[in-house]
Amino acid sequence: MDTRWLDRQQLGAWVRLVTVMELLPGVLDSQLRRDAQLTHFDYYVLAMLSESPERTLRMTAVAQRTGATLARLSHVVQRLETRGLVERFPCADDRRATNARLTEAGWEKVRESAPGHVETVRQHVLDALTPEQVTQLRDITDAILSRLDPDGSRAALYRRYDAD
């Protein structure tokens, strides 16, 4: 088995991508933690709920959208529930299932923390790029996702924002 090693160009791109993946989550996390007492993952969960009809989703649906295991989500939602940001109630259609709904306090939390989060994303990522680069980044990440998520279980989420 001969290994196909990476050339200079590939290595440069790869090492930078790894570095971004290391630094970016920390930046997002600490801004949200500082300004809203939320982790980035917490925020994502609340944001998903806030965009859904009745601000309600089944646990499985949230897990799929956020890419979390059900176990992880269960722990996280439990914490959000004790903080009064989310409430859980059994699903009428399927009595195995649990619905998670954003409370009024949770809705308020999303509304007040969204601007700061968006500003952070702009400052650290999008504003550093030209419009062409934003388009390129979209295409590149799309290609990568076709490998990372071949059966497209996460695709529903990001395809929503595609141009018509």
Next chain:
Amino acid sequence: MDTRWLDRQQLGAWVRLVTVMELLPGVLDSQLRRDAQLTHFDYYVLAMLSESPERTLRMTAVAQRTGATLARLSHVVQRLETRGLVERFPCADDRRATNARLTEAGWEKVRESAPGHVETVRQHVLDALTPEQVTQLRDITDAILSRLDPDGSRAALYRRYDAD
């Protein structure tokens, strides 16, 4: 304070980037954990040592290259040391400092796990991209890093691979 919300193009790129950041670490981690009983971070530490003269670096230097806090690194190296992959010894120049050196077993571990790791990187990322896209990705991540790491403390690492 009017929030500048993201347009469709930006949102598409951003959501995809977040999804990649969520999925990719897990893919790298589980391949290495399965095939070499190492986390991606463990691997990175060993790889840094393997590329250094005498396969030795000071703890601070490793921390800087991997982007870890010294505390985290200390724990990780402790585990690697009990597994016999790394050894620590006091630095002669500065008696506060500690050197970490790759053992023969550690060197062997890097040699045998590198091909599988590179193959994973190819399959899930690089082989999904055209050569132009690899170049674009390099430029895009470089631009992002100028915001994430403005004083360039991580830059030394990835600049090493730049074309002359």
Next chain:
DNA sequence: CCTAGTTGGTTGTATCTACAACCAGTTCTA
């Protein structure tokens, strides 16, 4: 029906990371 297998979700435990406290050695400064 009734049983095997699947799906939805929770809980317990082991592991890892972050944070703060801490110690030892070094440098700066008056």
Next chain:
DNA sequence: TAGAACTGGTTGTAGATACAACCAACTAGG
């Protein structure tokens, strides 16, 4: 040259995640 401040590193502990085990509810096949 003593003391203050800083640097390099380790350790303890609390919080978060992964993994496996588990239970309850649904579904399909005989």
